[in-house]
Amino acid sequence: MNTGRKRYGRMAFFLLMNGLLTVMTSLLIVISIFAMMGVQLTDRVRLLPVFIFVLVVTTAFFIIIYWQGRWLRTEQQMLSNVFEHISDGVLVLNKYLEIVKSNPAARELLQLPEDAKKISYCSLCSNYPGLEKLCDYDSCYVATHQHEPVEVQIRTPVSESASVTVTTSEYEDPDHGPMFILRVRKVGDERKEEQEKIAKMITRSILQAQENERKRISRELHDGIGQQLYIMMIHLGMIKAEAEGQDSIINRLGELEESTRLLIQDVRHLSAELRPSTLDDIGLVAALRNYIQDYSHKFGIQVHFAYEGSKERFPAPVETALYRICQEALINAAKYAQTENIHILLDREPDQARLSVQDFGVGFELKPGTARGVGLYSMEERAGILGGSVTITSQKTKGTKIEVRIPFTEGGDQ
Incomplete structure (x- = not known):
């Protein structure tokens, strides 16, 4: 009840002040016009109609200003309520991509402090989970005015990573130049599960390809290089048998035969390490x-x-x-x-x-x-x-x- 009385009291005071201002402004306009025309102010017959006309015009002007101001205040209040209570996170960035304003949803999602100002948005943004951000200003989705949703990883100040979609828009501030508005929305659980499923499929395919390649190389080592080395060792043994009486050659062939035998063991071991046939x-x-x-x-x-x-x-x-x-x-x-x-x-x-x-x-x-x-x-x-x-x-x-x-x-x- 008291609040309503105060509101009506403020309105009555505002109307009274504007009425007095309108009358005074109208008088000043009429006096100025008459002074320019050289007409005496004592001529009431000519003064009164002009004063009434100017008063009506001035009153209409102030009424328009009043209703425009009231409409702007209502719009501002509505936008402020939307900004504060919308479920999506909203960030306002300056031309240096620093956060100058954020709503509660954005602060909760990104785990930002209440006075989250002058925090570089680039320090939060990442291209992919687990990787450092590899971009520059010219290729940034904020600076290039891409209005389509972009999926990025956000690193919160507590080093947690979250998948979000970001939609950007921009406007010109008369005092601070270009400003950017970012709508940040967390990727839904269903989408996240779908991404994890796809990631599992990709990882499984990669691991399977690795195992297949290991198996192929292992077979080639065992059946190809291993067999050739074994044949070479047999030939070395045959040559050594034919070199009877030539001790120096036999010793060198024996060393080469032993080196080949060790190489065969290494090849077999490497083959088993890559993919054991058993x-x-x-x-x-x-x-x-x-x-x-x-x-x-x-x-x-x-x-x-x-x-x-x-x-x-x-x-x-x-x-x-x-x-x-x-x-x-x-x-x-x-x-x-x-x-x-x-x-x-x-x-x-x-x-x-x-x-x-x-x-x-x-x-x-x-x-x-x-x-x-x-x-x-x-x-x-x-x-x-x-x-x-x-x-x-x-x-x-x-x-x-x-x-x-x-x-x-x-x-x-x-």
């Missing part, structure tokens, strides 16, 4: 046993391997993923764990495959947000594209345990 011909269990035997001989680490479950082979994608994950885990243990023993358990359950690799070395401290190495990331990626998971538990002086679970339902079915 993995395709016999299966995962046999391939792991062979790899573990070579691994123990090479690094001097005792590995205990156990297999549980049926004798049925795993699906081919699961076999490849588990073999590579186990291989990576063992290499990491040899590099960093300082362990003498490793336990490996492979289990074929009815609906999933389970792999456990445990060392008893120095271990390490797992901290939230700690960046993972390439090896651990590769394990997670291989399991993830098949709908599986990798769990890592570690404690200093007590070792590290890596557990992998891959279902037989997503990408891993036969």
Whole structure:
């Protein structure tokens, strides 16, 4: 009630002041006109009609100004309410691409402080997740006035990354020059799931292509170069037998024969590292046993391997993923764990495959947000594209345990 009275009181005061101003302005105009025409102000007959006409015109002018001002204030209030309460984030940037104004939705989405001003938008914008921004002002989607939505990655001040679509527009500020308005909208969950699915498909295709290429090169090394080296070693033996009595030549041929034999071993080892034939011909269990035997001989680490479950082979994608994950885990243990023993358990359950690799070395401290190495990331990626998971538990002086679970339902079915 009091608010309404105050509003009406302010309106009445405003109208009174404008009325007085109108009368005074009209008098000044009439006096000025009469002075220019040389007419005496005492001539009321001529003065009154002119004063009334000027008063009406001036009143109409002030009324127009009043209603225009009221309409502009209403529009400003409406736009301000839209700006503050719209669900999309809105940023206003100056010509230097610095944030000069932001609405609550933008501050929440980008995790900006309440007084988010003079923050460079370029410091938040990224081209792709996990990569540094590779662009300049001339190619920036803001500066080039692209009005179509652009999907970018936004790095928040707390180093989190979010996928958003940004729509830009621009206007000319009389005081500050060109200004840019950005509408920022978070990519929907369905779109995000679709992107993740596509990313999985692409990653799986890349890994499959890598495995196929490994298999091809491995076969060529084993059946091509390996066989040729073996034939060369046989010929060296035959030449050595024919050089009886020529000790110097026999010694040199013997050295060359031994070098060829070592080269054949290296080629076979490299072939097995690229893609062991037992993995395709016999299966995962046999391939792991062979790899573990070579691994123990090479690094001097005792590995205990156990297999549980049926004798049925795993699906081919699961076999490849588990073999590579186990291989990576063992290499990491040899590099960093300082362990003498490793336990490996492979289990074929009815609906999933389970792999456990445990060392008893120095271990390490797992901290939230700690960046993972390439090896651990590769394990997670291989399991993830098949709908599986990798769990890592570690404690200093007590070792590290890596557990992998891959279902037989997503990408891993036969």
